[in-house]
Structure formats: structure tokens, C-alpha cells
Amino acid sequence: MADRAPLLRTGVLLPFFFLIVTTVYLAAAFNIHSQFAGDGEMSPRSVPILAAFVMYVALAVVFFNEFRKPTADGPAGEMLRPLLVIVATAGYIALFRPLGYWLSTLAFSSVLFAIFHYQIRKPHLFALYAIGVTVLFYGLFAGVFGVRLPTITEGFF
Amino acid sequence: MDIFVDVLSGMTALADPYVLLFMIGGFLVGTFFGAMPGLTSVLAIALLLPITYTIDVVPALVMCASIFMAGMYSGSITATTINIPGAPSSMMTAVEGNVLMKKGFGANALGHAALGSMIGGAIGAVLLMAFMPVAAEISLLIRTPGKFSLVLFALVVIVIVDKGNIAKGIVATVLGVMIATVGIDVLQPIPRFNFGTELLVEGIDIMPLVIGAFAISEVLMQSESWKDGLSSTLEKAKNIKIRRRDFLPPRSEIREIGLMAYLRASLIGYGIGILPGAGGSMAAFVSYAMARSSSKKPHEYGNGSREGIAAAEAANNSMCGGAFVPMLMFGIPGDPTTAIVLGVLVINGLQPGPRLLENQAELLGPMLGSLFFSALILIPLTLWLFGPWFIKIVSIPKGLLYTGIAVVALVGSYVATYSIFQMSLAVIFGVLAYFMRKQNYSTVSMLLGFILGPDLEEYLRRSLSLSDGNPVVFLTNPDSLFFLALTGLFVWAILIRKPKKGLAEMGSDI
Secondary structure: OOOOOHHHOHHHHHHHHHHHHHHHHHHHHHOOOOOOOOOOOOOOOHHHHHHHHHHHHHHHHHHHHHHHOOOOOOOHHHHHHHHHHHHHHHHHHHHHHHHHHHHHHHHHHHHHHHHOOOOOOOHHHHHHHHHHHHHHHHHHHHHHOOOOOOOHHHHHO | OHHHHHHHHHHHHHHOHHHHHHHHHHHHHHHHHHHOOOOOHHHHHHHHHHHHHOOOHHHHHHHHHHHHHHHHHHHHHHHHHHOOOOOHHHHHHHHHHHHHHHOOOHHHHHHHHHHHHHHHHHHHHHHHHHHHHHHHHHHHHOOHHHHHHHHHHHHHHHHHHOHHHHHHHHHHHHHHHHHHOOEEOOOOOOEEOOOOOHHHOOOOOHHHHHHHHHHHHHHHHHHHOOOOOHHHHHHHHHHOOOOHHHHOOOHHHHHHHOHHHHHHHHHHHHHHHHOOOOHHHHHHHHHHHHHHHOOOOHHHOOOOOHHHHHHHHHHHHHHHHHHHHHHHHHOOOOOHHHHHHHHHHHHOOOOOOHHHHHHOHHHHHHHHHHHHHHHHHHHHHHHHHHHHHHHHHHHOOHHHHHHHHHHHHHHHHHHOOOOHHHHHHHHHHHHHHHHHHHOOOOHHHHHHHHHHHHHHHHHHHHHHHHOOOOOOHHHHOHHHHHHHHHHHHHHHHHHHOOOOHHHHHHHHHO
16 A cells, blocks of 8 residues: 555554644643742653653654655555454443443454454354353353452443 | 561462462463463463452462463464464574474474473572562662662663664653653642543553553454464464473483573573563573574574573573562563563552562562472473473464453453443553554553653652752762663663674574
8 A cells, every 4th residue: 555645644643643642741731730849849740741842852753754664554454353343342341331241241252253253154153152251251250250240230220 | 688588488378279279370371371372471461460459469479470481481382383483582482493393303392492491480580589689788779869860771771672663662651651640740739631530630540551552452453364374373283293201301402402501591581681671582582692602503503403492491481580670679660571560569559669578578479489480390390281282272263362352351451440431441542552563662662651650750850859950960879870871881782882793683584
């Protein structure tokens, strides 16, 4: 994908994201006010401001190196599966308490199996392994370590 | 001397079946993660970090130490048998071990790797126990400006170790420092960067950062290449037959390698372990390179040198002992595993430093004992018991494996604090770490920046406060000046000085 626009590749987008984060961070740092400050004492905002400036300098070098690079990232298609995993994970977190451990983990395991193409042609094995993963880790957390995991009744009532 | 005796008596806790179970369990988990290409002992400890919230500190530390030792050793298994290093530190073992495997001496190569790991690991643990009281005495002499310069030295070394990527290393480290500034200020009761939400007032815990950076990002990385090379690896694994009796290296071969070679490799590994950010890969590489340059049979290197395997494996396992020195004495982790162990200490309210050794030797003794016994007993024992089946580990389907890891990581991040917020943070850090890894930003640097950032800030502000804001204090204070000079020396040695020709060529080969 060497012909992809040089500004729209992760090599540039990621430092650009860091640049935005650093700017927000720096703005927030200027809003920190010390309750007391003696002679020569650094205030609570001094180190964050210093860190932000070091970050700017390092990012400038990263940008410089990125724009000098002739080639861009790998094929765009490789991002689909990680994106699906991120969406599945976000859904799992959102449903973890409302649905409880059992249902949410069973659904999450099934979705990940599908994303990883694991046993998708053998539905009985697919279901068996998804249930197996759910039971195994319930046994580990709740059984062995005595952790209280959310249940469906807690989530709805 | 009293401390040494206290540590030794603390080791008796390993006789407790409950603690022993964690040592053996940790070792087996570490072996599995170390042997499985793509998984590391860091990931194993990261996944088990939430569990340490629910168990006592002694079994938690014992488990971490045995995972560390096992992870360093077990990378050699797949490195030798299928030429895929289970851990980066086994790269040199793959170079020599797999050649031996192809010649029909696979079990012999595994035996030499285990023997080297056993000797190196045990020597590293003994050196750690022997020199820790001395290190504790020295650390008491370091005053606040010196502590600042020491932390600065650690951060600089972490960044410059990855020579070709310094700007990205700085970005990752400073990002870690910035994340660590969220929450209450280190010296004043002022919340910083909470953006109006109470959830961030207490700051960001190490646990979601570790889970995200090492576990969730790994699942995302693997989802990209879920099918790559799987069938050929499975085929290779199916066809390999290993017999137990072949594991034991003949005496003549051990004599040929020589006791001094094991000792030298162990000392190199231990010394490199003390350096922040260096880790097992560098220990193995330096030791291998030195063994090769001083070998009586240099022509064997690259063609299945048992001496090369012994040098690499003894060094990377001895590194485990060295890495604990700066972490326990100064709170400066030498590598990501000890960084997470530091997290376990902090979670349990223990502050690293000489006082920890003085007052809580009974807590540290079992951990040090776990390092020693894992190396001396569990490495040969697991090779003997499970060796013939080790190779089957790689045949576990990725879909099943990474689904399991994702569930453990997410549920683990929930159970540590019963917080959906922590779970969400773990995913946010996981996604961030995934993109960082894809662009060669070191997530280890981010973690170490996160851990060392608050210390750096505190010592800087305290030093300047005590000297009325005069920064010259860092130059007039002898211990501070020493660490600043050491920083300069490392910058010169790593960045400015040109490496010897032979070493540079070998480095580019791997």
C-alpha cells in the first residue's frame, strides 16, 4: 500500500493522536494550581509541563522520520479482524454486568471463536468449546480464587 | 549478615504445601507461556496479576518468581525443536539448538539448554541473595538528589537500549510518565488530570495498564495473523519424537563446555539483569557473543554448538536474579517482569528499598527461594516429566488459546477491583498498545515510564525544594554526580562509540 496518502497511515496518525493528547494534557496542566509553594519549590504542574515539552520534541523527530520514509503501512485488510475483536470486547464489557458472567462470557467466547475461525464448520464442537471456556474460567475465578462474579439476576434486578 | 539469615529462614515458607503449590503451578504456567511462540512469561504474570489481589503476598511473589524463571528457560524448547523461539531470549538457542535437532540431537540440545538454565538460574539466585545485603547498605547511602539521578539513569538506559528507535522510545516512556501523573499529586493533596470525574482522582492503577499492554494487545496482534504458519507448525510438531533418556547430556560434553563457561555466562547474565531495560535477550546475546569469541571451537558456532546453547541459556536465566536487585533495592525494575512484580509489592502495601529487606525479609525469602528452587529442581524435573510432550504445546489452536487469554484478561481486570471502569481502561490501554506495537513503540518503555515517573517527579521536586531551587545540587552531590556520569557513560557506550566489527556483524545477522 505504498500509494496510500502519506498522511493517512498509522505511522503518522498515531503520533498525531499523541500530539492531540499531549496538547489536551498541557492545557490541563496549566489549570493545576498549587495550594502552597515555598522558595524554589516546583509546583504540581511543573513536571507535567516539562513532560509535555519533551513529548513535543520527540514527536517532532518521529514526524520528521515518518515523512522521510518512502513506504507506508502494510495492507489495509489486516485491520478488520482486530477491529472486530475490539468491538466484541467493548460489547462484552457493556453486557458483563447486565447479562452476568455466564451469558456474556459464552457470547464473547463464541464471537471470538468465529473471528478466529475456530471450529466454525463443526457447530457441536464450537458450542462445546465455548461452554468449556466459560466453565473453565468460572471454575478458576469463582471456584479456585473465591471471586464473586456478576449473575444475570444481579444485572436486571 | 542478619538480613541474609532472615532471607534464608524466610525460605522455609516454601515447605508450606499451599505456597509450594503456587511455586509449582507458577512454574508450569510459565513453562507453557514461555514455550508457546508469541506468548511470554510477562504475559503470564500480567494475566495472573489480578489474582494476586485475592491471595496472600507470599504465594503471589513465589508464583511470580517461578513464572519468571520458567519463562526464561522454556523458550528454548520450541527454539530447539521447530526453530521458533518461544521467547525472544531464546533466539541464540534457536541458532544452535535447531541445527542439532536437524542432526538428530534434539533431546541432547534440550538437555544442554536445561542444564545451562539450571546452573545460570541457580547462580543468579545465589548471587542475588548474597549481594542483596551489600546492595541494601549501598542504597542507604544514596540521598534524594542521587535517587533522582538514579531514576533518570534508568529511564535514559531504557530509551537508548533500543538504539534505532530513540524518538519512539522517548514518546513511549514520556507517555507512561504522563499516565502516571493522573490522580493526586505526589507531594500535595491536589488532584491532577481527572477532567472532572471522580473515577480518575485516585489515579490509574498498574493493573489495567499491564493487562492492556501485554494481554489485550497480544490478542489483537494475533487476530491479525491468526492463520499464519499454523499448519506447517502443526505438521512439524506431530513428527517430532523425543525420548527421555536422551535429555541427559553426557559428562564428556559438559566437561568440554567447562565449569568456567557456565560461571562466566551466569555472571554476564546477572550483571546485565541489573541494568534497567536490558533483559534476557541482551544477556543471552552478549554471553553467546563472548563465548564464541573466546571459544576453542569457534567453527562449531552456527553449526550446532552445545557451548553456545549453554552460554545463552545460563545467561538469560541468571539475568532473573540480577533483575531483582534494582527493583528490590531502589524500586527500579530491570525488565517488564520485575516491573509487574513491583506492582504486586505495591498492591500489598510494600515499598521497595533497604527497609523492606530489613523489616520484611520473611516475605522476600520465599520469593528468592522460589527463584533458586525453580532453577535447580523444577527445570530438570519438568524436562524429565513433560519433555516428550512439550512440543505438542504449539499444536494448541490459536482460536481457543487467544479466546481463553481474552477472557482471563478481561474478567481478571474486573475481579481485581470489581470495577467495569478498570475493565474499560484495560481495553483502552490494550488498543493503544496494539497500535504502538504495530509502529514499533515499546510498551515496556511505557510501563517503566509509568512506574518510574512518580519517583522521578518526587525526587526532583524534593531535591530542588531542599536546595532552594538550585539545580546545581545534582552536580555537587557525589552520589547524584556518580549516576549522572554513569548515564553519560552509557550514552557514549551505546550511542556514540562504534561497536567492534565482529560483534556488529553478528548482531545484524540475528
